[in-house]
Amino acid sequence: MTRHKIARFALELAIPVVFIIMAVSSAPPKVSTEQGTIRLSPKKEEIFTKSSLIGYLSETKSPTIVLRVPQQVDRLLEENRYSKSQIYNTIEKELAKADFIVRDRALYQKVLDQNVSTDYSKIKELTETDLILELVSSDEEKYYTNQYTNTRGKPKITQGSMTISGQKVEFKLIKVKENDLVGSYTFHFTPCINGCVYNIDPFGNLYNLSTANKIVKPYEFVSSDRLEEFYKDCAKLLIKELRR
Numbered sequence: 001m002t003r004h005k006i007a008r009f010a011l012e013l014a015i016p017v018v019f020i021i022m023a024v025s026s027a028p029p030k031v032s033t034e035q036g037t038i039r040l041s042p043k044k045e046e047i048f049t050k051s052s053l054i055g056y057l058s059e060t061k062s063p064t065i066v067l068r069v070p071q072q073v074d075r076l077l078e079e080n081r082y083s084k085s086q087i088y089n090t091i092e093k094e095l096a097k098a099d100f101i102v103r104d105r106a107l108y109q110k111v112l113d114q115n116v117s118t119d120y121s122k123i124k125e126l127t128e129t130d131l132i133l134e135l136v137s138s139d140e141e142k143y144y145t146n147q148y149t150n151t152r153g154k155p156k157i158t159q160g161s162m163t164i165s166g167q168k169v170e171f172k173l174i175k176v177k178e179n180d181l182v183g184s185y186t187f188h189f190t191p192c193i194n195g196c197v198y199n200i201d202p203f204g205n206l207y208n209l210s211t212a213n214k215i216v217k218p219y220e221f222v223s224s225d226r227l228e229e230f231y232k233d234c235a236k237l238l239i240k241e242l243r244r
Contacts, residue, residue, distance in 0.1 A: 033199040034122035036148035043188035066103040094235035141168040160204035
């Protein structure tokens with residue numbers, strides 16, 4: 001082999017080695033994680049009910065009610081891949097079980113669309129509905145903490161805050177005949193009350209236990225089933241307040 005060929009061969013070998021060294025040196029350092037348990041404190045519900053409504057409901061065994069859902073709430077639930085029909089059906093089912101006569105949402109909305117300028121007293125006549133329960137908003141609610149407990153039960157603190165997503169839902173109740181806001185109710189779904197276990201890095205990033213390198217996304221904290229259960233609990237709390 002000539003000297004020229006040897007030099008060329010050596011150069012061809014050297015180039016891949018250089019690229020490998022550069023790739024290794026430029027690769028981000030692997031972040032260490034440890035398994036830990038996060039616990040959050042629940043937020044208290046915000047409940048307001050007019051005494052006139054309590055009096056009315058105590059005298060009315062089976063009041064008529066309709067669940068009204070604004071379009072923005074519809075879109076938000078759909079965008080977050082939640083089964084909105086299941087959620088609405090869950091609320092209506094709990095109302096029906098508590099002896100409310102639940103009017104059809106679609107028919108009620110059709111009456112509203114056809115009578116935009118009609119006041120609420122006329123809507124009561126058209127729909128034979130006493131109460132409107134409006135789902136005002138349903139939003140992601142973020143919780144922040146830098147504290148967790150490791151597997152040895154030792155309290156630990158991260159350099160950055162851990163962000164965990166929950167849910168906040170707000171209802172308002174309108175007495176149709178008087179066009180009167182007679183109730184307002186805000187409920188919170190706080191995750192990790194009983195403890196959530198994740199792999200946690202020093203910067204506050206959370207990783208799935210099964211795939212250590214995959215950071216948990218906000219929408220992964222509240223599943224469709226858990227959200228449906230949350231709305232069921234909200235309906236029960238609201239009914240308990242109204243039937244006291």
